[in-house]
Amino acid sequence: MxxxxxxxxxxxxxxxxxxxxxxxxxxxxxxxxxxxxxxxxxxxxxxxxxxxxxxxxxxxxxxxxxxxxxxxxxxxxxxxxxxxxRSGDPEIPHQxxxxxxxxxxxxxxxxxxxxxxxxxxxxxxxxxLEKDAKPQHQINVVGQKWSWTFNYMEADNPAAGGVVTHEIGTLEKIPDLYLPVNESVRFNLHSADVIHSFWVPAFYFKLDVIPGHPNSFDLTPTKVGTYDGKCAEFCGTYHANMIFKVHVVPVAEYNAYLKTLKDQKQTGEIKPAKSVDALTVNAKESEPK
Structure with missing residues (x-):
């Protein structure tokens, strides 16, 4: 060898x-x-x-x-x-x-x-996409350039303060979305301007937020924790800022959080046009003088 x-x-x-x-x-x-x-x-x-x-x-x-x-x-x-x-084979094989x-x-x-x-x-x-006959909670979500507004429609829930409360995100403030664990929630999606997409990766689900075309879906959070949420549709200059934090908590903590929003005078539903106005005002207030 x-x-x-x-x-x-x-x-x-x-x-x-x-x-x-x-x-x-x-x-x-x-x-x-x-x-x-x-x-x-x-x-x-x-x-x-x-x-x-x-x-x-x-x-x-x-x-x-x-x-x-x-x-x-x-x-x-x-x-x-x-x-x-192999050696000995013809130049062109059988066709x-x-x-x-x-x-x-x-x-x-x-x-x-x-x-x-x-x-x-x-x-x-x-x-x-199957809907629950009677979801236990309802949250109206508004996507606007470039953040999110969450309206907790709990006027019939005395444990949560008995009023509709809201939170508006801004370019500087990432909004929080609180959800009760093991209770069904209906999300109603509205856009104030362009197409966005509501996406929580841990839910394995996302749905487009289209102007003039409300979308909705139901789900039940099943695991306590904090999760990332984001916009999955490129929507303009500050698309990367369209993030939010999802907090899946026990029902008592969920109700307590909504009462905190009530105490902070964040009551009433913020609809698409109003959410844009509020975001514009907050952005202008944060600009250097």
Whole structure:
């Protein structure tokens, strides 16, 4: 057996280094992912009753994509190895012009895949958008350039002060949205100007906020904690400022927070036009003189 040359040994060493450079970041990334997040294909912990439907669709989609990918890569690898050119083969291999069974298969299979994905997508959409007959709470949300207004419609809830209260966010002040855990909430979305999108990643749900076209959805927060909320639709210069904090708290704490808003005279519903006026006033007041 001939001894390996230095350049051959160096090539093997280089390949080992390159392989390590590719694999180690993947291992580090997996170890840095939150508890069970890798199993959820990157999704954060769920915090709403509708999240289970979206999570199942997301996970199922990834599994289907990986299965199809492995099949395609396997067929490519098989074709590369099985039909590679060998010594003595002619310059041009035998040409097959038509193969009807194969053409039927690769025409039908994509339609079957699309049909299955469409079925599960529609089923998930119907489950996520299903409305509760009598939601326990109602919050009217207004998206405006460039923050959010939250109106707590609790006039019939003496425990929360028995009045409608609100909080208006500004460019300088990130608004807080308080929600009671394990109680259903209906969100009514209104826009004061352009299209925004109400998104809380932990709820696995977002919905567009369209001017002149009110949208609504129901969900029940299921996990106490503080979560990020944001606008998922590019809406202009300060789109990045359209963030808010979601606090899922026990019902008693939710009611106490609304009473605090009442004590601060933040009562009455702020509608789209008024929210824009209030945001403009707050922005002007914060400008340097």
């Amino acid at each position: 001939e001894p390996k040359l230095d350049w051959q040994r160096g090539g093997r060493r280089r390949r080992t280094i390159v392989a390590a450079a590719l694999v180690l970041p993947l291992i580090a990334g997996c170890s840095s992912v939150g508890q069970g997040q890798a199993a959820r294909f990157g999704l954060v912990h769920a915090a709403s009753d509708r999240a289970v439907h979206m999570g199942d669709l997301w996970t199922g989609g990834w599994i289907a994509a990986l299965a199809i990918g492995v099949l395609v890569w396997g067929l490519i690898g098989y074709a590369v190895i099985r039909f590679r050119r 097959t012009r038509y193969h009807l069974p194969l053409e039927v298969v690769y025409t039908i299979v994509p339609f079957l895949i699309i049909g299955v994905l469409f079925f599960y997508t529609v089923r998930t959409q119907n489950s996520v």
